[in-house]
Amino acid sequence: MLARLFRGGTREIFDFPGGIHPPEHKSESNTTPILPGPLPSQLILPLNMHIGAPARPLVQVGDKVLKGQHLAEGNGAVSAPVHAPTSGTVVAIGPRPIQHPSGMDAPCLVLEPDGEDRWGDRAPLDDPFALSPGELLERIAEAGIVGLGGAGFPTSVKVSLGDHQRVRELIINGVECEPFITADDRLMRERAADIVQGIQVLQYLLNPERTLLGIEDNKPEAAAALRAAAVGADIDVRVVPTKYPSGGEKQLIQLLTGKEVGSGGLPIQVGVVCQNVGTAYALKRALFDGEPLISRITTVTGDAVARPGNYEILLGTPVAELLQHAGVDQTRLQRLVLGGPMMGFTLHNPAIPLVKTSNCLIAASTDLLPEPEPEQACIRCGACADACPASLLPQQLYWYAKNDDLERAQQQNLMDCIECGACAYVCPSHIPLVQYYRYAKGEIRIQAAERAKADRARERFEARQARVEKEQAEKEARRRARQQANRAPAPAGDNATALKQTSLDASKAYKAAVKAAKEAETRDDPDLARYQAEVEKRKTAADRAKAAVRDAGKAAPPSTDAHPKAEADLKKQVADASAAYKSALREAKAALAEEREDAATLQSRAETLKAEADRLKATLRDARAGQPASAPTAAPDPVEELKKAVAEASSAYKAAVKATKEAEQNEADDVARLRAEADRLKAKADELKQQLRDAKAAAPATPKTAPPPPAAAASPTPTEPASGGGQESESDEEAAKRQKRLNALKTAYKMAHKQYKEAHSALDRARRDGAVDLAAMEARVEKLKAKADHTRDALDALMDETKASLLAHTGKDLKTLKLDAARAETALRDKSDELKRLRDTADEDTLKRLTSELGTLEHDAHLARRALKQALEEHGLAEE
Amino acid sequence: MALINASSPHARGPVDTGMVMRQVIYATLPGLAILTLLFGIGTLLNVIWAILVALLCEAAMLRARGRPVALYLRDGSAVVTAVLLALALPPTAPWWLTFIGVAFAIIVAKQLYGGLGMNPFNPAMVGYVLLLISFPVAMTNWVGGAPYRTPYVLESVLQFLGHGPLDGLSGATPLDTFRTFAGNADALDRMIVLHGRWAGLGWEWVNLAFLLGGVYLLFRRVIGWHIPLAFLAGLAVPALIAWQIDPLRYADPLFHLFSGGTMLGAFFIATDPVSAATSSRGRLIYGVLIGILIWVIRTYGGYPDAVAFSVLLLNLAAPFIDYYTRPRTYGHERAKRGAGS
Structure with a gap:
């Protein structure tokens, strides 16, 4: 399927589907050498210039710092430190507007340069290859090096391989496919030797089978410079045809190796590690020269600046100062883009600082980058599909995103969209397709987060319910023990109670172990296997305990309550098992819908649970069938x-x-x-x-x-449903009490909520009217809200308890009872229909049989209805 | 300094819908010229009239639907529909025939379905089929070409105003003639209309002109090659096979390719992106099936030409074709196919 182009005989270049050829606009900025950037009056250094956790400040306001000094240290596994780009004084640590699409503020260190540019301690290495890879990685992490191509992922993390990971290809990305940007182009032309040294460090760390450096054919000078510098080094410089987005990581991998990174996967899974040429250069500077990452090359271009070109800027330089430095014409500046014209985003606040990932700044008038034209109807021309490098169908995705049909959008692999913007570029109807996809992706992520939250809430609820049930069971056991003690000492009963307790403890321990294992799995704990072994152990123990209880129940003499007890137990087990099965099924379905990898596992788990539930049901049936016969x-x-x-x-x-x-x-x-x-x-x-x-x-x-x-x-x-059974006399009283409390709480909550609402709207009114002293009112609203919340919680708790008690008493929850009643009604209706249908045709015997069956069913339905009604009334749930 | 706040990409390609539509209109001009030259100015009159009707209907419907009239009129899609329908009508078509066809195409087949981009069927072909079924006689009259002379301007105007068809000017098209006399060697031989340089008399030039326009569209990348090529292949291959078997009963492939609405259909009608299949492979299937259907209906069906019916039938099938020809997304083992998943 892959079209192979052969260039220069043996050098194989593959192709990727789609792609576009927008005007390059490279010559504006790539004809002049890299110039030093300005020394701004203040450097604003965000603590998070990378992907991962923000760095932790090591300095305090007022501290004098030297160039290259650690200002903040990496915080956690995926993080990067921040260094002083020049010597000066820390004047503030606090929130400042940063590069973020929503114009959000984030914690920053503010450094006022002293103009002396005095270096602190530097520890250059003459021969980095004398150090072990581990030591080198530590140095790379300490130098604050992150991927300079775009995402800013900490380099030390990216090049730390797992034990089983093997790098076949190290790919160095010198493609720079976006129009306007020439930072890498100039860097490769001017500092090719340094880049090669950096690449050699990467080779030392990753030990790849081959190293491929991709570069677009619109940068012949850069390619020539690199080829010259790479003489003697094991680096294969490959020129790829100019096509956007060939510099996308996945696209470049496909171009150079023909491999595709699996959906949702990482390049290392196909034996590839990608690094940008700028990152390689930063590695060289960090290791050979001992200089941490404190500057980068940034392209300044566009028709609103007088001196477009590439500037080696200090990190933290405010955009406005760099623009000033390049001679910005404020009257022409209508659109300010950070990044390239295809994937960058517009800035509306030029005070924000440039960071490790800022590769380009486009100051454009509307002549260069016109205002977006009004969106027109999609004519399904398919130009977007032809341009899509991921072989998606953008016109379909647009349709689904617009209609909020997130499920379909996911089925059409929306999540594989790399947001390169090729589709929107070619769209003749000026539809901002990428914006639609971003929206839909955001919604999908929100939904997934909400689902996870709901699952957690459900788990919490179930855990609570289990606890309540357990307490109930214990109480019950104590009561029975008392009764038995009163009547006649029955060692078997005690024994059974003890066994039950053991079983409960065991299953509790098992559940805890499962939870621990799950948590371990989510945080990728290396000790997962140990946790799982623990789970297995606990499960065996729990099963054994359960079996013991069951055996004891069977072996116990037919005392008055042994059988109903065993049956109730079984019922509960059946209910638990089928609930477990249902939740597993739900989970598996969700997993399937999300195409998670563990869907198959979950499905098989669901099947196992179903088998278990069926087995238990059969046991229950046996027990029921066998019990009355032996009941004396x-x-x-x-x-x-x-x-x-x-x-x-x-x-x-x-x-x-x-x-x-x-x-x-x-x-x-x-x-x-x-x-x-x-x-x-x-x-x-x-x-x-x-x-x-x-x-x-x-x-x-x-x-x-x-x-x-x-x-x-x-x-x-x-x-007959075990609707109240033997506990009626006791639960009557309890239920009546509970009913009263429930009603009281409901009223209390309604009142509290009403008060809160009133106070809240009063506050709103006051705010609108511009009242001055709102503190008292606010406090009152808070108090009322707290009160309402508190009541609500109490009400919820009581409700849960009621439901749990219902379950404990009847072995069925309300839903089951409702279902039973409905099922019985249906059966009755079917039978009476059948009777009506057959009245004229059937013989007398059949009619008689049907009539008697009808009678039975009527009775069943009556019983089911009564059970339901009773349950509702007894437990104060009549309103539900 | 008010900076524009916009979502990426910030650069936009040069193509826009209005431009696409204008290119399509330009590409029909050679065909229109040849039609006018050979069959009188009836077609030209109808094209102008159709454009007027289409713009009026479109504007009225947009207004009724509460859409920005000027913005949507500028996309030129209504004009394209009008031009294509008028080109498909016989030059003898009176004004009311054109009016009914165009109004139905724009109001019902396009706007009532939700306007540009939402219509499942090619509006021009819906209008054409409505006329063909409702007024079969008016729709199959043709003028000019040997043995008849080209009508004078006045005659064409009279016809347009509803005073026609004029005696001694009208006759059947080559396709119609062949269908009538298929298998009869003498009759086929006698029919001058069947013996042009390489296909039906006159029609060969009309189709050549539309082919020229189509190549222009291909060259300007307004349309892709998949549908036209598949369309023509789907028509020519069965025609070739059948002709090899019995040249008396089945017309030769060149005759099929250069008669009736073949080239207009292949490059202008079937390529309407709104109602066609979207993926490349889907478009190949779509085009081939249209071609085959045209040959089947021309050969065995009750109508002399079949472009409109074939296109509409495949419009129906386009969503289905799309379901089963989705491309494999990067990083996925295989493509997801079918309606559900």
Whole structure:
């Protein structure tokens, strides 16, 4: 697919798609040698001239500093220090307007030069290659060197390789493809030997298989100078055709090697490290001459300056002073661009300082850079798609960005846009496409951040809920222990409680470990493996404890509450497991939508969790099916007993069949297992029926004769929702209290909120009317707000508690109950529809069967409705 | 000193929509000249009339839709639609025919769909098809060319005013004639209109002129080569194969390429970017399919020419083609295809 162009025989140059050829405007500034910049009255040095954390000041206001002295040190792994560009006095440390698209202020050091330009200690190295790479990296970091091509990423970080990383190509970027900019051009022409020395340092650090220096064919002098300087060095100077944006990192890699950096990836992943020629030059200065990064070459050009050219400016020089130095004509200055005309941004405050990444300053009139023309309709001409170096479809992205269809925009790989501006340049309808993309990208980032926030909130909530549940369970256990102690000492029960406690502790420890591991993963902790091992260990322990509890529950004598307890436990487990599955599924979906790499992992995790949930459900069903049969009843009538058992068994069988069908529909993995389970249950039901028949034969005194048909036998008893169960008497009182508190809190909150709102609008009015003394009012608003917030928090907490208690008492949360009720209603409606449909055609037996089924369903629906209503009323959630 | 605050890029390319549209209009001039020379000034009258109607309709609709009238009129798209439709009409077309076609094209096919850039169908072709279906007789009358003489100016004006068609001046086009007599060697031989230098009499020159204009557009990079080339290939290849099989029943490829609306369609109609496919590969598919459809309809269909129908049918398919011809984005293993993902 890649068109290969051969130049000079063996030198292979690839091509990248798209690209444009705007007027170059290079000759305005590249005909004169590099000139020294002005010595401004003040140097403003932002603490963050690079990507990463801001530097930490080492000096105080009033300190006298020498040229090259450390003013601020790097702060954290990705950061860079700041040095004094000349000798002088620190006169201020505080916020100043800086180079930022939104005109934002940022902390800066302000240095007043003394004019003496006196160097502090310098430690030049005669032979940097005598030092170990580690020592060199430290020196590079201390010299404050960052990528001078654009982004300003700390160089010491970029050239520190991981153990498994291997550099095949070191690419030196001398392309300088943007129009107007000639800083690198002049640097290469005049200081090629220094650049080569810097490159040799990079080679020493990275040990690449080959070093390629890319340079556009519109800079023949620079190419010649570099070729001459590189004689004897292992540097392959390659001339690439002039085309914007061939200087983009990804594009240059593609041009020189034919490789593409994967979406969202870094060049090192394809064995490439890119460095700008300016950075190489700064490395030479730092290591061979011992001079930290305190100046750079900046192009000043445009038709509003009298002396365009390249100036070696001190970092921190205000834009206005450099413009003055170059002879700016204020009457012609209508657009001031920092950076190139394609990717730079306009300045409206010339007081801002030039920093490590400021490569160009364009002072233009509207003749040179006219005002943007009104945006017209997109005619889908596709010129943008032809120009796009990333092979995107800008016309589609525009459409989606404009309509806020962020999902589609992401599907069309909006995030792979490098914002080079080629599309907007060629657009005949003057649509500011890049602006649309920036907007959409920003929105996508905001959404992602919000989603992450919501996830964190959900996790917090779930953790809280788990805690509440645990407390509830403990209370319950204590209560039961008391009861049992009152009645008769039952060691098994104690044992079970102890086991449960152990299990709870174990699972808590497991959860904590998972959390720790997750955190470790997000901060790329090297000890991740250790954390994961810990998680595994905890999980095993928790599982073992759970199994122990389960076994104990099974083995425990059929005491009055052992079974319901086990069942409630199981129910809770099922609920937990399915909640876990759902959240995992959600996460996996989100991951898929975002095309995250871990989507597959998450999906498989979701599947595992589903299997787990299904297993638990089956266990629960077994427990339910098995329980009543073994539940002792006072003086049981064997036939009644058997009838009941038959009913239980056949309903269990039906449930199993239903589950199997569902599984089949969902194409779950365990269909076969479920089917076997169903078969087993059927056999059991049949056996019980046989027994019942035998029992009836043996006890003819029983009034009822014919065994009920299986459908009718599906008596509602076992499916009745455990709506209040045994705790009713206790929870009634508690619930009533809670209801009262809830209502009181609701009223309190409403009042507090109203008061706050009123106070707030009063304050606003006062502000509008220009009242002077607002402090009291403000304080009042704050107080009221705090009060309202406080009430709200309390209300939320109580609400959560209520929901949790509902869950704890019924084993179901409100949603499940609602769903149950709705499901029952639907089933009822379907059945009655069926009956209506078949009324005229079906035979009597069918009708009878249907009628009886209808009755059962009616009963079910009634029960579900009642359970829901009860839950709502009992727990004070009636309004929800 | 009020500095401009603007988003990058700060430099803009020289191309603008109005310029693109003007280039298209200039490129139609040779074709218009030949049409006028061979078939009288009817076409010229219709072109001028169509431009007037189009501008009026466009202005009225923009006003009704609350859009800046002057800004949108300046983009020239309405004029292009009018010119292309008028060039496709027979020179005998009376004023009301043109009026209906142009008004429908601008009001319904363009503005009611949301104006420039939003219309799924080529407006000129929608107007043309409306006329072809509603007034088939008026739309298939043709004048001039042997054995008939070129109408005088007065005759053309009379026709334009609705007093036509004039006796002894009108006849069928070469495409229509071939379709009527396909398979009949004697008849085909007798039909003077079929025997120009290399294609239909007169029409060969019209198409050559439009080809010239098309090459100009290609040269000025107003259009890409994908659609016209694919279009012509899609028409010529089936024509060549069929002609090799039976030259009596199937016209030769040169005849197809230089008859009817072939060149106008290939360079001016199918290349309308709004309603065409957008990616390069998509445009190739789009063009080839239009070409094939034209040959099929000309050969087996009920209408003598088929550019309008073929273009409209492929307009329908353009979004679908786009879904499946998305380019692979830099850094991605493969392109995302299909409507959903």
